[in-house]
Amino acid sequence: MxxxxxxxxxxxxxxxxxxxxxxxxxxxxxxxxxxxxxxxxxxxxxxxxxxxxxxxxxxxxxxxxxxxxxxxxxxxxxxxxxxxxxxxxxxxxxxxxxxxxxxxxxxxxxxxxxxxxxxxxxxxxxxxxxxxxxxxxxxxxxxxxxxxxxxxxxxxxxxxxxxxxxxxxxxxxxxxxxxxxxxxxxxxxxxxxxxxxxxxxxDDDTHALVARAQDTYALRRNALRHQLAEQGIPSHSVSGLNVWVPVRDESAVVNGLRSYGWWVAAGARFRLASAPGVRISVAELEPSDAVRLASDFAVVLGESEATYGG
The missing domain is CATH 3.40.640.10 (Type I PLP-dependent aspartate aminotransferase-like (Major domain))
Incomplete structure (x- = not known):
């Protein structure tokens, strides 16, 4: 070993x-x-x-x-x-x-x-x-x-x-x-x-499976970031299984996305002094679903910004 x-x-x-x-x-x-x-x-x-x-x-x-x-x-x-x-x-x-x-x-x-x-x-x-x-x-x-x-x-x-x-x-x-x-x-x-x-x-077969998993995770991560960018939503992630999206009101975004059937993590549990955001895990997010998630995210952001501003 x-x-x-x-x-x-x-x-x-x-x-x-x-x-x-x-x-x-x-x-x-x-x-x-x-x-x-x-x-x-x-x-x-x-x-x-x-x-x-x-x-x-x-x-x-x-x-x-x-x-x-x-x-x-x-x-x-x-x-x-x-x-x-x-x-x-x-x-x-x-x-x-x-x-x-x-x-x-x-x-x-x-x-x-x-x-x-x-x-x-x-x-x-x-x-x-x-x-x-x-x-x-x-x-x-x-x-x-x-x-x-x-x-x-x-x-x-x-x-x-x-x-x-x-x-x-x-x-x-x-x-x-x-x-x-x-x-x-x-x-x-x-x-x-x-x-x-x-x-x-x-095991060679396991190596091949893990390599395929890495490519799949990268595809899903990049697909989500591309769709978020298409909606004008900045995000961060160049490696791994998660995408970080800065937001002003974490609770409003988390609860708003939940109403559309999406579960994302509020950034508060990850932060010490940094600005608010939410974490999206992409391991199981098919590229075809990234379009809908990004669209729903844009709607929720618009709703939360209006509420925040009021």
Whole structure:
């Protein structure tokens, strides 16, 4: 399994000398933060960012410091501000950022690495949760020569949500602290689960199916963004399974779309200090349905703007 993980990570430039496993990405991230930090410590988080990660940090008694994102991921100056505020860890997504849909370019990765090297003791947690279906090349912070880092990958987005398994490559200190705490709790990831994941990861037919899934998700994401643009509605997403649409009144848009049979997520659960918006997951949205969704969205926006203005 370790050899398969190294073969998976190495082509993307991730150092693979030290690898480990966990029961999913959130399990690993939660364990690391609880080992590395103490209640009251601050963590730099993407804003908007993945709501379960935001909730996890709060549940651990840690403070969240928002870092603004754009189509290329975390903004370097916003990250520098967070580091100056005294954060002890940074949690980010290199691609398929949820909910904004950003991904690191090579230039953005280099800029972020330069900022992070100013604070070498800060733990950098890179959550590559959608890897095989992200529809974007990986420009990993982990490849930038950082002192304290971990690159996490899970398979739940493309092999099955019940496969609660994650792999991580990391620096030797992070490895020792993670595995030491894990030995005191669950001990190890089930070998039956590991064998299942291994068989799927090394199966040619599965590889072909996952590649087709990535193309399908990209088609659906791009179809929705095109139809929204046709209606004059700006949106964000260049990678992954979600589209972020800025709006003025989240509740009005969510409830309005629900009346047309659409369920989208209010942005409040993903935001710390960023502007309002809604998240649309496109995994099951057929391109033919994107036309109707965009049209209904335009109607609802018009109704909400009139109400908001009044």
């Amino acid at each position: 370790e050899d398969a993980v190294r073969d998976w990570l190495r082509p993307d430039g991730v150092p693979t000398e030290h690898v480990t496993f966990a029961h999913g990405a959130l399990d690993l991230i939660g364990r690391l933060l609880s080992v590395e930090l103490r209640p009251g410590d601050a963590v730099a988080m993407e804003d908007p960012g993945y709501h379960h990660l935001l909730d996890l940090v709060t549940a651990l008694g840690l403070r969240t410091v928002p870092v603004a994102v754009d189509d290329q991921g975390m903004r370097p100056e916003a990250l520098r501000d967070a580091l100056r505020a005294g954060v002890r860890a940074v949690v980010c997504s290199p691609r398929a950022q949820n909910p904004y849909g950003g991904r690191f370019s090579a230039e953005r990765r280099d800029s972020l690495v330069a900022v992070l090297q100013e604070e070498p003791d800060v733990l950098v947690v890179e959550n590559d949760h959608a890897s095989a279906v992200a529809d974007a090349p990986l420009h990993a912070l982990a490849a930038g020569g950082l002192e304290r880092w971990v690159h996490v990958r899970t398979v739940s987005k493309f092999l099955g949500t019940d496969l609660r398994w994650a792999a991580a490559a990391c620096d030797p200190i992070t490895l020792a602290r993670h595995d030491g705490r894990m030995l005191l709790t669950s001990g190890w990831v089930s070998h039956l689960l590991q064998e299942t994941v291994y068989e799927l990861m090394t």
